[in-house]
Amino acid sequence: MATTSPATDPRALLSAKRWVVRPQRIPDARIRVFCFPHAGAGAAAFTPWAGRLPAGAELCAIRFPGRENRIDEAPFDDLQLLVDALEPAVAALSDRPFVLLGHCSGSVIALELAHRLRDRHGKRPEALVVSSIAGPVRRSSESIHLLPREAFFERVALYGGIDESVLGDPEIMDVFEPTLRADFRIAEEGTTEHTERLDVPIFAVGGRHDPFVGFEDLSAWGEETSTSFSVHHLDAGHFVLNETMEQLVAALPAHLRQAGVEERPPRPAL
Template sequence: MSPSPWLQSFHTVANPRRTLVCFPHAGAGAAVYRDWHRHLDPRDELVAVRLPGRESRIAEPSLTAVADAVPGIMEALAPRLDRPLLLFGHSLGASLAHATARALVERGAPPRLLAVSGRRAPHLPLRRTHSRTLDEAAFRNRIVALGGTPPEVLACADLMELMLPMLRADFIMSDEVDEPVPTPLPIPMLGFAGTDDAEVSVAEVAAWEAFAGAGFALHRLPGGHFFPHQHCREIVHTIMKDDSHGSRRAITIQ
């Protein structure tokens, strides 16, 4: 299997029975999932998506629309369509995973499961000023307020100058996701929400139920917007275990 710049594998599995495909949040690359394979069964594979403009693709122009990323991701996944795929995405990654799941369904190769994390459902309105309209100072303040960027990176002017165009593109991509009328997918879905996430509420994650045509379950985990970093083992185990379940229950937020 020829390597694709769109996918990164951090371990080798001979003839994997399943592949977990992980989509990173805004500003991140595939390396954010570097250690997650340690929580998998040795018979399962993990690959992480790498968008243009970061890591080994730093010289490529960043994308500003989810739809522009889907063809490259689909081409990279094509050699793996002979096995069950499970998709997980956090924040912006959830929207990328959802769009990829829809493309796979349309291709006649639906993933076994879609898991979304720390992301408002696509039919809900944006609760903040669109990133495209912010000046540089306001955009920097947004990055700082969100957290997730190491202080040493924020303090390095040269590094921030290099990263800001990519970050701006990712935030624009995230802010412009909009699907006013939900079209349910014929696959099971899981939602993961941080109970202390000031960026995305538990209810906004629960609203993904409208897009689940084969069952939905919500899992609340302690932490802020980047809670998956502290709960990767639990998330991976939940996804892979849920794949073996025939049904799941929707959880209603009171």
């Protein structure tokens, strides 16, 4: 019986539309940048990046259940089950060079997905970019997702990345609390089932003024790769999303050359 690859399977492509937001479609994209948001966030956290990537680089922002137009869907609080559902969507769009980028809890998901794509589909990202979270070997045993409601919201506010008007509205937080707790549980308890290191370059980005994640925590990501690793410790706090994008944009030309893809002139700034 003939088999259908993820890139041509209609069901996988339909799944990709639900999971992956591409603000500026690029039919002949030379590289795709898959971005995995932090706890409580959706694809909108990355959409401003679409116009700031180099020419030929297509932004693919991941939209998890429990937020934005998937607000009525139950969030995943188990890493393996989440990646089970997400894997076909990303595999369907991995028909050209790609990079995985995660911010905070999104980094945990990006790591597991990188293993899955390599082991099950023979697809390796040109790089894995992680930010503002400790490497798995130094992951905190603190269970923030189990804190009482008031203490939980206070801790969430300290991390940043969620508008204060949202955190201060009890009705909105009633809706988002299950999603936030699920995301924090994945960040705190989610572990990869793969013992072999990734043969993929890893770039760890973090802020020197981050009270939660230090240089040693970021350096622990080096244990996850058998190839090159670097830490970018920036003059910032915990929420380094824009700075992470700047580091990625600076590194993309090298990834394109490594993938054997011809560079193009940069697209005009918006």
